[in-house]
Amino acid sequence: MAVRDILIIPDKRLRLRSEPVKAADARLRVLVDDMFETMYAAPGIGLAAIQIGVAQRVIIMDLAKKDDPPEPQVFINPEVAWVSDEKSTYEEGCLSIPEYYEEVERPRAVKVKYLDLEGKPQEIEAAGLLATCLQHEIDHTNGVLFIDYISKLKRTMVMKRFKKAAKQTGGGKPKSEDLSDDKEPSHHIG
Numbered sequence: 001m002a003v004r005d006i007l008i009i010p011d012k013r014l015r016l017r018s019e020p021v022k023a024a025d026a027r028l029r030v031l032v033d034d035m036f037e038t039m040y041a042a043p044g045i046g047l048a049a050i051q052i053g054v055a056q057r058v059i060i061m062d063l064a065k066k067d068d069p070p071e072p073q074v075f076i077n078p079e080v081a082w083v084s085d086e087k088s089t090y091e092e093g094c095l096s097i098p099e100y101y102e103e104v105e106r107p108r109a110v111k112v113k114y115l116d117l118e119g120k121p122q123e124i125e126a127a128g129l130l131a132t133c134l135q136h137e138i139d140h141t142n143g144v145l146f147i148d149y150i151s152k153l154k155r156t157m158v159m160k161r162f163k164k165a166a167k168q169t170g171g172g173k174p175k176s177e178d179l180s181d182d183k184e185p186s187h188h189i190g
């Protein structure tokens with residue numbers, strides 16, 4: 001197992017559409033182990049494979065509360081099969097856009113079809129944070145980021161800050177003064 005580097009915007013790989021996983025084999029298990037180690041180290045509550053540079057449709061999450069036992073969840077080739085008309089708003093963050101948080105409105109509940117680590121088809125109905133997290137991570141497999149849902153003005157500003165930081169340091173998060181008008185961090189969804 002290894003902690004891998006997390007891609008940060010404006011890294012273009014974050015805009016790739018990931019490929020479906022073809023086989024639930026040992027290589028997949030190594031990828032998933034590395035993803036969990038990377039996510040827990042960050043720390044974050046969700047991660048998509050493309051965030052460590054692997055364009056495969058694999059997402060993971062762990063929504064357990066801080067002092068509760070871990071609840072690792074793996075979704076291979078996840079697909080949104082249904083969304084509720086009812087919406088909810090959550091302040092999202094992303095490990096690929098560190099220390100930036102904005103409210104995003106999404107369907108409150110979703111049904112997701114996916115394969116488990118054994119390659120068996122599964123289905124999950126989720127609401128609340130799990131639904132938000134599933135949608136956020138599935139978006140990553142399609143090259144979509146949560147900042148795509150905020151105003152163009154805000155998106156342009158955040159992209160500018162991260163582009164500037166990438167130029168100065170070769171990648172990474174902007175200096176804290178560049179993010180000073182952000183709200184207090186809640187947590188990175190992933």
Ligand SMILES: [Zn+2]
Pocket residue numbers: 093094095096136140189190
């Ligand atoms: Zn994310």
